[in-house]
Amino acid sequence: MGTRILIPSGALGLGYDKAALNRAVEAKPDLIAIDGGSTDSGPSYLGRGVSKYATESTKIEWQGLIEARAAAGCPLVIGTAGTCGTDSTVDWLYNITLEILSDLGQSAKIARLYSEQDPAKIAQTPLSPLSAAPHVDAGTIQNCTHIVALAGAEQIQTALNTGADIIIAGRTTDTAIIAALPLQNGNHAGAAWHGAKIGECGALCATNPQSGVILVDFDDTGFTVTPMADGAKATPHTLSAHMLYENSDPFILFEPGGHLDVTRATYTAIDDTSVRVTGSQWEPSDTYTVKLEGARIAGFQTILMVLLRDAHYVSNAQIWCDDIIAKHATKVADRLGLDPATWHAELQIIGRNANLGTLEQRTLDASELGVLAILTAPDQATANTLGKMMNPYLLHHPLTQEEEQPTFAFPFSPAEIDRGAAYKFVLHHVMALVDPMDAFRLVVTDV
Structure with a gap:
């Protein structure tokens, strides 16, 4: 079975084209996925455990997506809630969600995926440094005000399996919230991760990057990207170029549980707007590792x-x-x-x-x-x-x-x-997990 993912924007807080969003909802997506943040704005948000976006503005955008979810009849997933994905920012967005559901008179099952780690425990955990990682010792780690682990597709799949209508996840990789459902549906693994990477920032992979809304269709051999705003077009160039976005290698992308290799990927324009991609490969690793991010004063x-x-x-x-x-x-x-x-x-x-x-x-x-x-x-x-x-x-x-x-x-x-x-x-390290959920907590609430 194919999987259709609607991505409204590169991040909640950047805005999206409402007409394009309505057009995408009418196309009956299987899931709406949006990123909530990253490390782009520096360590202060993680250090303080707060969002960079205003509550009032976030509520307006998030309400639009909750309404879109209800109209589409599919789950809504946000990763790295509240910019940094700490427990406090997950709860911040959860409380906003409660207000919106009350305002709309809607009910929903909400899953909260928590990613925050105990500094004292992490100080005693074997860690492997990534390239150019700073030297850390137990004292440095214990001085962190917040540490988060980046969830992958497996943790999002666990949340989806609860039947949740809305999933508010702490820190995740940008791709995990998109790749999770295609992987779960048995679509091509390389396509799932590659399409997720291309689509992570919405229409940034198209000719009208500010328009936000795109659809990504996954199947057994590849994926297709279609921008939904008037005048926005995907081209082989705009898609292939996005592999360089926040990535030092244009062909390899590491994720929990393996890496994506797009060396043999082929980008083909199938019409004036959409591009089809095939040939991406997923290479599983022997050890399941998750990246850690920590900040201290x-x-x-x-x-x-x-x-x-x-x-x-x-x-x-x-x-x-x-x-x-x-x-x-x-x-x-x-x-x-x-x-x-x-x-x-x-x-x-x-x-x-x-x-x-x-x-x-x-x-x-x-x-x-x-x-x-x-x-x-x-x-x-x-x-x-x-x-x-x-x-x-x-x-x-x-x-x-x-x-x-x-x-x-x-x-x-x-x-x-x-x-x-x-x-x-202070952390640019990974830790190994026996079970992907070992470092994460899931709380499900019927509202």
């Missing part, structure tokens, strides 16, 4: 922003910044006596090299630059003190002693803005 930060417009300072901005960093460090040592290893200050030149730093190769003329100061310390009070000691330099520091004292522009008052805790990722 790296310090507390205070930031300041100053604007440079004088041409003399714009052209010598890096020299100006380097001199301020040196003089600020001397003042901190003299007046606070802080161990240099316990705090950090940096000045990023916004508009010149703030993104790539010393790797920047472009030389562009600018009429105005922003300089962002970032002070990091073990506690917020010290970070704020460091920021206040940086303040006078950013306001008046001259390039030379011979020139008149300059004045630069602070866009905010007070100039010092306390950011609070700053987090960093």
Whole structure:
């Protein structure tokens, strides 16, 4: 039997084309699948266990999908709920779901798949580092505020087998929520994983990436991708290019339980809109492993922003910044006596090299630059003190002693803005499981 998956968007929170969604629902999908997040926005969301998206906006989009699920008569699955997939964000979206069902007067069976791990237990668990993984010890792991394991297709299948109408999953791989049902239905395994990879970001694999909605049809030999928005088209190029998205190898994709190999995949346009793909292969592994993501507090930060417009300072901005960093460090040592290893200050030149730093190769003329100061310390009070000691330099520091004292522009008052805790990722490791559900919990509720 074939399997039709409706993917409304690359993530809940990005929006979707309502007309295209209605068109896709009329095509009678077997499942609606949408991603809820990723690590794209940095470690803070995992570290704090919160979503990057506003509750009010999320509720509107999620209600549209719950209504679509009811109209289609099929399950609705979201993976990595609430950006980071912690237990707290699963519960956050579950509570939103309860409000929506109450507003609509609907009933539903809801399955919640929890992915969060106990840091103390993980500290005692054998882990295997992935490429470029940081060194970790038991203390580092125990200091993580949140650790999640990335669920694969097997955990989603367990949730589907409960007969749930709505599945709210914690951290999952982006592909798992799409591949699970085709695999369960006995469709081609290579096609299931490859189609899931191509479809994970909705219409990003099409010529109108902002439209969101696509259908992916899986069968015994391959899969077909069809964008649903007016004017959106899939082409062999747009589909094959997506294998490079968030993936260092354009032919190999690792997942729990094996890897996808698309070396021999063939992409064929079957009409002006749809593309058919065959030849993908799934290679099972001997050991079932899941990736772990963990975040811990790296310090507390205070930031300041100053604007440079004088041409003399714009052209010598890096020299100006380097001199301020040196003089600020001397003042901190003299007046606070802080161990240099316990705090950090940096000045990023916004508009010149703030993104790539010393790797920047472009030389562009600018009429105005922003300089962002970032002070990091073990506690917020010290970070704020460091920021206040940086303040006078950013306001008046001259390039030379011979020139008149300059004045630069602070866009905010007070100039010092306390950011609070700053987090960093500390895990890029996998752990082996005997049973795929060993690291996960499933709770099913009739609402």
